[in-house]
Amino acid sequence: MSLSKKELSIIVEILFSILFAFIYMPFFYENSINPHSDLVRKTIEIVIFVIIYFSIAYSLLEIVFKKTEAKDERDDMINSKSYKLGYLLYEIGLFVFIGTLLNNLSFQNNGSIIFLTLMLIIFISFVKSSYQLYLHRTF
Amino acid sequence: MTLKNILKEIRQKKGYTQEELGTNVGVSRQTIISIERYRYKPTLELAMKIAQKLNIKIEKLFYFE
Secondary structure, eight states: OOOOHHHHHHHHHHHHHHHHHHHHHHHHHHHHHHTTTTHHHHHHHHHHHHHHHHHHHHHHHHHOOOOOOOOOTTTHHHHHHHHHHHHHHHHHHHHHHHHHHSHHEEEEHOOOOHHHHHHHHHHHHHHHHHHHHHHHHHH | OOOEHHHHHHHHHHHHHHHHHHHTTTTHHHHHHHHHHTOOOOHEEEEHHHHTTTTOHHHEEEEEE
8 A cells, every 4th residue: 555745755754642641741741740840951852852763754755756746626624624623622732731721720710821712722722613604704 | 425436447448557556646555456446535636637548538537425
């Protein structure tokens, strides 16, 4: 089964998620139980890892697939279906996040994070629905 | 009513691979595969390009069942 450049670049992203989980999640899990001040250094390390990983992966793809792939008419449909699913998961994730915050006693007296999160959800929902309405009227 | 096609049969008769046909009409091999397996309904523009390339009338290439 031969894979196209687009499919391989999606596999690159999937592999990144798996690698990230295996390499960095144990640290963050341990940090959630025994907090220590290594977070800033770790964040910088993650940014560098991301830059190096994607630079190498996409460069390799460019070397292997010299010809640029033309835009295919299925791309928009595939992208919109996957982004729709992603958006739904982000919304669910944010509500789980708010629930976790509310469960944590130290956040119950500090409403600023919950306020900020809710503002973000409302703003994103408003923009998404407005854009959808605009597309219905004009597309 | 389901939209079906005889794309695979005609394509093979004309001696095109999926990749060749895809390149000729401006789509990927995967799109041709999806059309042949009835998983994707092409736009009118793409359907007409395919019909033109294979030198067949569009209503013979695509039909409702």
